Amino acid sequence: MSTSPIRAVLTDIEGTTSSISFVKDVLFPYARSRLKDFVAEHAAEPAVAEALAEARDLAKRPDLNAEETAELLAAWIDEDRKAKPLKSLQGMIWEDGYRSGVLKGDIYPDVVEKLTAWKADGLSLYVYSSGSVLAQKLIFGFTNAGDLTPLFSGYFDTAIGSKLEASSYIAIAAEIGFSPSEILFLSDNTKELDAARDAGMATIGLDRGEVVIPPDTTHPIVTDFNAIDAKAGTVA
Ligand SMILES: CSCCC(=O)C(=O)COP(=O)(O)O
Numbered sequence: 001m002s003t004s005p006i007r008a009v010l011t012d013i014e015g016t017t018s019s020i021s022f023v024k025d026v027l028f029p030y031a032r033s034r035l036k037d038f039v040a041e042h043a044a045e046p047a048v049a050e051a052l053a054e055a056r057d058l059a060k061r062p063d064l065n066a067e068e069t070a071e072l073l074a075a076w077i078d079e080d081r082k083a084k085p086l087k088s089l090q091g092m093i094w095e096d097g098y099r100s101g102v103l104k105g106d107i108y109p110d111v112v113e114k115l116t117a118w119k120a121d122g123l124s125l126y127v128y129s130s131g132s133v134l135a136q137k138l139i140f141g142f143t144n145a146g147d148l149t150p151l152f153s154g155y156f157d158t159a160i161g162s163k164l165e166a167s168s169y170i171a172i173a174a175e176i177g178f179s180p181s182e183i184l185f186l187s188d189n190t191k192e193l194d195a196a197r198d199a200g201m202a203t204i205g206l207d208r209g210e211v212v213i214p215p216d217t218t219h220p221i222v223t224d225f226n227a228i229d230a231k232a233g234t235v236a
């Protein structure tokens with residue numbers, strides 16, 4: 001139960017506003033199938049070169065050439081590694097797909113309805129996802145319900161820190177200018193919810209039927225956004 005009125009909602013994406021199956025069965029295969037060609041064509045561009053260098057650093061494989069680094073990154077997609085350089089490159093590859101109309105951000109209808117209502121009710125809305133900020137703007141910018149980006153006041157990825165560390169949530173609160181206790185964090189991952197609660201945020205978990213929520217979790221759990229009283233930071 002939150003003690004101060006909630007002024008902002010911070011939401012995860014995969015498993016919370018969009019299905020895990022959309023990310024795993026649509027977005028990841030799209031990026032994986034284009035990764036090698038994308039790296040071959042764009043390896044000299046600064047943002048791509050930086051991501052490739054960061055991947056080599058993370059893997060402690062400074063010897064890898066661009067093609068070998070693309071193979072390493074493809075293996076990371078298969079492992080669902082939430083590695084920042086992989087997430088940066090995925091966003092760049094998805095951009096073509098969204099802009100050409102091949103990809104459409106698949107956002108749950110209850111999310112569109114409730115985010116719109118919460119915004120109209122004066123709450124500020126933010127995103128915090130392992131997907132890059134570019135990927136976040138794309139998934140919400142090119143959705144099956146139109147461009148939802150006007151709903152959001154800001155986006156955060158793991159450049160601010162790991163989603164499993166309380167310090168990341170404290171940094172987000174400081175950046176958006178609210179006290180942690182004025183922020184409600186929504187996620188399907190109870191470890192992320194633990195970190196946000198340790199930072200002082202109100203938390204609600206989403207059980208969309210795709211992950212096993214630990215039965216002993218102490219976070220309130222809902223199956224969709226309709227069951228959330230965002231201003232109270234509790235289950236409706
Ligand atoms: C931003 S859409 C792509 C989602 C993605 O790549 C990802 O890793 C999502 O992780 P989340 O933190 O939103 O569960």
Ligand SMILES: [Mg+2]
Nearest residue numbers: 012014015188
């Ligand atoms: Mg998630």
